Amino acid sequence: MAQKKGHRSLSSDDPEELARVPLQAVLLADSFATKFRPITLERPKVLLPLVNAPMIDYTLAWLESVGVEEAFVFCCAHSQQVKDYLNKSQWMKQPGTFTVQPIESHDSISAGDALRVIYNLGVICGDFVLVSGDTISNMSLKEALQEHKERRKKDPLAVMTMVIKHSKPSSLTHQTRLGNDEILMAIDPDTKELLYYEDKTDQSQRFITLDKMLLASTPTLHLHNDKQDCYIDICSPEVLSLFTDNFDYQHLRRHFVKGLLVDDLMGYKIFTHEIHSSYAARIDNFRSYDTISKDIIQRWTYPMVPDVQYFGNCSQMKLDRLGIYKAPEVDQSRTAQIRAFSLIGNGTAIGDHSVISNSVIGQSCTIGRNVSIQGSYIWDNVIIEDDCKLSHALVCDGVHLRAGVVLEPGVILSFKVEVGQKIVIPAYSKVSLLPQPSKQDSDEELEYADANSGVVESPSITSIANTRNVDPVPDSPDAEHSDTSEVGISGVGYIWSTTEGGHEEEWRHSIAPIPAEKLMEFCLSAHTDLGVSNQDVNSLPASGELQLDSESTGFDDGEDYKDSADFEKEVEATFQRVLAGVNPENVILEINSLRLSYDMSHADCAGSLFYSIMKSALSAPFSSNLSFGNLI
Amino acid sequence: MPDVQALVNDFVLKLKRRKIEGSHASAQHTAELLRSVISHQRMPYTNQAGALIDAVKAVGEQLIAANPVELAVGNIVRRVLHIIREEDLSSTATAIEGLGLSAGSDDDDEGQHEDRPALSAAALAAAARSTLRAPSLQTLLEDIPDSAAAPQPPSSGGDSEGKSKSDKNIRSRKLKHDVIEAINELIQDIDTCHEQISEQAVEHIHQNEVILTLGRSRTVKEFLCAAKEKNRSFRVFVAEGAPRYQGHVLAKELVSKGIQTTVITDSAVFAMISRVNMVIVGAHAIMANGGVIAPVGINMVALAAQRHAVPFVVVAGSHKLCPLYPHNPEVLLNDLKCPSDLLDFGEFSDCMDFGSHGGSPLLHVVNPAFDYVPPKLVSLFITDTGGHNPSYMYRLIADYYSADDLVVKRRSTS
Secondary structure (H helix, E strand, O other), rough: OOOHHHHHHHHOOOOHHHHHOOEEEEEEEOOOOOOOOOOHOOOOOOOEOOOOOOOHHHHHHHHHOOOOOEEEEEEOHHHHHHHHHHOOHHHOOOOOOOOEEEOOOOOOOOOHHHHHHHHHHHOOOOOOEEEEEOOOOOOOOOOOOOOOOHHHHHHHOOOEEEEEEEEEOOHHHHHHOOOOOOOOEOOOOOOOEEEEEEOOOOOOOOOOOOOHHHHHOOOOOOOEEEEEEEEEEOOOOHHHHHHHHHOOOOOHHHHHHHHHHHHHOOOOOOOOOOOEOEEEEOOOOOOHHHHHHHHOOOOOOOOOHHHHOOOOOOOEEEEEHHHEOOOOOEOOOOOEEEEEEEOOOOOOEEEOOOOEEEEOOOOOEOOOOOEEOOOOOEOOOOEOOOOOOEEEOOEEEOOOOOOOOEOOOOOOEEOEEEEEEOEOOOOOOOOEOOOOOOOOOOOOOHHHHHOOOOOOOHHHHHOOOEEEEEEOOOOOOOOOOOOOOHOOOOOOOOEOOOOOOOOOOOOOOOOOOOOHHHHHHHHHHHHHHHHHHHOOOOOHHHHHOOOOOOHHHOOOOOOHHHHHHHHHHHHHHHHHHHHHHOOHHHHHHOOOOOOOOOOOOOOHHHHHHHHHHHHHHHOOOOOOOHHHHHOO | HHHHHHHHHHHHHHOOOOOOOOOHHHHHHHHHHHHHHHHOOOOOOOOHHHHHHHHHHHHHHHHHHHHHHHHHHHHHHHHHHHHHHHHHHHHHHEEEEEEEHHHOOOOHHHHHHHHHHHHHHHHHHHHHHHHOOOOOOOHHOOOOOOOOOOOOOHHHHHHHHOOOOOHHHHHHHHHHHHHHHHHHHHHHHHHHHHHHHHHHHHHHOOOOOOEEEOOOOOOHHHHHHHHOOOOOOOOEEEEEOOOOOOOHHHHHHHHHHOOOEEEHHHHHHHHHHHOOEEEOOOOEEEEEOOOEEEEEHHHHHHHHHHOOOEEEEEEOOOOOOOOOOOHHHHHHOOOEEHHHHHHOOOOOOOOOOOOHHHHHOOOOOOOOOOOEEEEOOOOEEEOOEEEEEEEHHHHHHHOOOOHHOOOEEEEEOO
């Protein structure tokens, strides 16, 4: 502790000293979430292969490439596996300036706990990069670090720089790409200070509440819904002590960032750094796993692409036309087809007339004849017998699919599951050798899921009952087959039931593309408000975005409501005449009389006038500056 | 030995991660690395050249596998192998000759000995080359001495009978020493290739000519600047070289040297080519058939030049000369770079979503680094040894490489 204090005072006194501190990084090798269950029951998320290399390799490679000298890998769940992997990997033996050091803890249940543990160890002595082990990026951190350091020199309260990325402002894109919600941020355009952060904007009500102080204290403020959070942060050592001081901080964004923004006693500030052309994303759920895999295959993450062998241990890949990556020893039948954007691992055999498209196949897999694999992720040592059909499924190591199995979109098969002949596994099922934990831990990720109130009827899986122990006899496939309630499996494995409120999550977060009807729904919900507001002023909530809350609640009564709408229309029509050339003085008189006749307050009048000004500004942006000026 | 291994691993990692850019830098690093490999190699008493060759091959194989696209690495490995072979031939030949001499006079006459090895080394090298060559006027004129027959049985056992052990020690050190000397020369060649090439600039660039180039190549820049220094006045059109826009950098550099420069887009090349007297471009590699692997866009320039009968000149150092033939060059010898050079990912993220459209995106972005220019489109190569016709390339290659090294693979027996 004392040592840390010393360091801090040193760094704030003498900026030169600060510069000499090696750049450190904290890598959280645990997401503290359950999105990847059931797979993560057996293997930690950071070791799951992403295009045939464990996710942590991508993160470590990136850290190495940005000039980080010491990386602390914080392992919690399955810490032994992570440590074993690191010990075997090249990162530990690599000579040179990049050292990787695992930190183990067993009782941390959140990122906040992890950072508290790291604080107590006292290993961080300067600015550090905070990432989780599932971050894929090829950005250069030099600029962001420079900015952060300069800001720190001027203002020691600037404790954190968040990396954000531009993205399309449509919530649909957020959903379809990474399966997460829009993020709403308020950023000061001059200083890049982050003033407001909200990561679960509710689609149904299009309101946000900003603190009045925020508007009063900053001259300009940009509200963004077109930014994507990369979950890459450059932190000062104070961040760790802040976590220790506020022991209820668990989640990095939801508690820490929001907490700092709300708390004006301490005055700590968070800044943002926007990246443009480089890539950065985090694997949060199965959909982002799918998306990021495809981005890697399409080479957005260059040079971390399969044929560059960025990580020493993977075999050499050859890139053919149309984005087909093939390891040197693939035993492919002459009649088998490998279509665009696929990757085939070393030692895999593919039988006659099989078709593979948009998929990633791991090492030493055996694929039979007439198999169709589409948009799926198949890890190592998987056996797929003849006539199977896989679409948008994730199949873990050692799975055995017997002849004729059909995996519908969104299926997850965990390690070593066996599926009997001619069985159809319904969409969005998760199958594992381990039974589902009877009671879900009250994990905050799940609360978050429940909070989503949109009502969507579940796809066909509702018929599946709760945790069903399936007959673990692989050799008698047809016995259970007739029994429709036993839809699953004559192999080995449990079908996990979906959690309550999880039905909606399923289609949001699975690998499968979003069904067309869901997309439609989503589009509609996103666009209804806007669409209606254009035709009809009656739906005030939409146009009322500009008004304050208190006013819109004033129109409880239907009659009143209609009146106000009429009034607005009248005002607008009158106002239009100014533009047509009528003398502004007369119009002011008319509007005043309108106000009196409708018995409206001055505020109402000003509001509707403002509304019509904005509306006409939309239609004729540059024509009539003068008349506006006169009127106002 | 272990520190050499660490050096090798370090370099392999750098190559794998694409941290070394450009064939010049790669060639230089490779040559320096191989020099230290050879200097650390322990020499056995017999078959020293074989041991060296094996050591170099073992390292070379790793280096080539680390970045198969960077052909300069393989070229330098093969050059070094060739150097070892030639030095070995010449040293055995001097040994045999020395044996013959020592029968007459036991103590070697220093003055005589000095020029003889050099002469015989050259002759033997020529002899070794001649096995590759078709009979031609040049080989006839070179007048191979009778000793050319000698290298065929380079049996170290034969001469070891008469030689004392200490003498052999000297010889073994000598072979290594010679090889390292030759590699030093090679490194120097690589260093000075730009100057050597640009010395020829005035012969090719004439007064008031218009030169067109695409992208940025250091060799081209020095070539043009050398002509300017000799007070040639000429104009340069620079095509900007999308997507990396290195042409802008080149334009800046040329202007700072006082050369009249015009920047055009890549797509304007065909429109401008009728005013151009000569096209000068750099290359990534020159293949054995005279084809050129060059930054993307150059094939288009070459086609435009051919259409308007404008000479298309490629300047490249001899380390870019590759003894391989291009099979399927568009794919195998290409590097697909990051698509973000072309498009801003954020702007196009809505086109790239995989959740809709059945899981496959409708937008693909491909960013190849290189073009292949077939030999028939190239008018002239200017290397540090002078100007050559594309059809002459195989001959240059025979000078620099030995046929045994085309495939750098360790013999499975060793």
